[in-house]
Amino acid sequence: MNKWLKRIGIFLLSIIVFLNVVAAFHAYKLTHFYDTKDVPYKSPLKMSGWDKTKVILFGVYFPKKAITTTPAHAYKTFYTTTEDGIRLEGWYIPVKEAKGTVIMFHGHGGNRSNVVSEANAFYDFGYNVCMIDFRAHGNSEGNVCTVGYKEALDVKAAYHYVTSKGEKNIMLWGISLGAATIAKAMHDDADIRPSKVILEMPFGNLSDAVEGRLRIMHLPPQPLSTMLTFWGGVEQGFWGFNMNPADFVESIHVPVLLQWGKNDPRVTEAETRAIYNNLGTSKKQLVIYNQSAHESLLNKEPEKWLNTVKLFLQ
Numbered sequence: 001m002n003k004w005l006k007r008i009g010i011f012l013l014s015i016i017v018f019l020n021v022v023a024a025f026h027a028y029k030l031t032h033f034y035d036t037k038d039v040p041y042k043s044p045l046k047m048s049g050w051d052k053t054k055v056i057l058f059g060v061y062f063p064k065k066a067i068t069t070t071p072a073h074a075y076k077t078f079y080t081t082t083e084d085g086i087r088l089e090g091w092y093i094p095v096k097e098a099k100g101t102v103i104m105f106h107g108h109g110g111n112r113s114n115v116v117s118e119a120n121a122f123y124d125f126g127y128n129v130c131m132i133d134f135r136a137h138g139n140s141e142g143n144v145c146t147v148g149y150k151e152a153l154d155v156k157a158a159y160h161y162v163t164s165k166g167e168k169n170i171m172l173w174g175i176s177l178g179a180a181t182i183a184k185a186m187h188d189d190a191d192i193r194p195s196k197v198i199l200e201m202p203f204g205n206l207s208d209a210v211e212g213r214l215r216i217m218h219l220p221p222q223p224l225s226t227m228l229t230f231w232g233g234v235e236q237g238f239w240g241f242n243m244n245p246a247d248f249v250e251s252i253h254v255p256v257l258l259q260w261g262k263n264d265p266r267v268t269e270a271e272t273r274a275i276y277n278n279l280g281t282s283k284k285q286l287v288i289y290n291q292s293a294h295e296s297l298l299n300k301e302p303e304k305w306l307n308t309v310k311l312f313l314q
Helices: 002-030 049-058 112-124 152-163 177-188 206-216 224-236 245-251 269-278 302-313
Strands: 076-081 087-093 101-105 128-132 170-175 196-200 256-261 284-289
Touching (some): 002 224, 087 112, 087 152, 112 128, 112 302, 170 177, 177 245, 196 302, 206 224, 269 284
Parallel strands (some): 170 196
Antiparallel strands (some): 087 128
């Protein structure tokens, strides 16, 4: 009996070790983006059995998405450097007699060209617009994405770029990763003091964000999300289970517009309401878009978005 128990124990331990090794490889790939020329790519139709096995065991390389769309109005490209030495690239769109400046932050795996529709709308509302690529995204430096943890320094760099122009009335807008990172940045640095904040579809914590990604990949969320959160944080030098935007928003004491799509497969309603309830301001508004998923709310439900955001900014 003891002999069989020992064998079973060794077998179970081997499975646990194997799963953690696989999770560590996948966590590494999920937190890295590469220039297209450096990413090996083969169509699934042309993959051999071994190629597919390698993808399952070791994950896939993700390329940086190219800048594909530019603003409808005149803009200039600018550069700023974070405290940890990452050079970021962005666009600045000035407006004559501007009401203020909106700083915009895109989602995971995207870049500033993904939020051009919203940028054009803010311009039409009468605001200067500052759009920036997070580290490891678009044309900014780096290959490592920490899903909001170190990207908080990118928010700080963009904020100080705008304040250096003498701007006093600053709004922060972010979608998905961008929204979660705004919460982290304002929690970490009391000097980031915008007039208002718009958060669209922020995740509640890093483990929730991983679960959301696994859901759209039709993979079981547990125990994979826990293992990926653990290894992703360890590999990047932070404790992944402390990356909790739902807690960070307690540090936001300015008016907040929180927006979410009811059909969102990645961010749950429970996460959204937890963020709303924890906001450190009484001047807060939650708007739910009944036709939208995890996507541009403006592009999906333009009339509702334009009316809601315009009213909030007044």
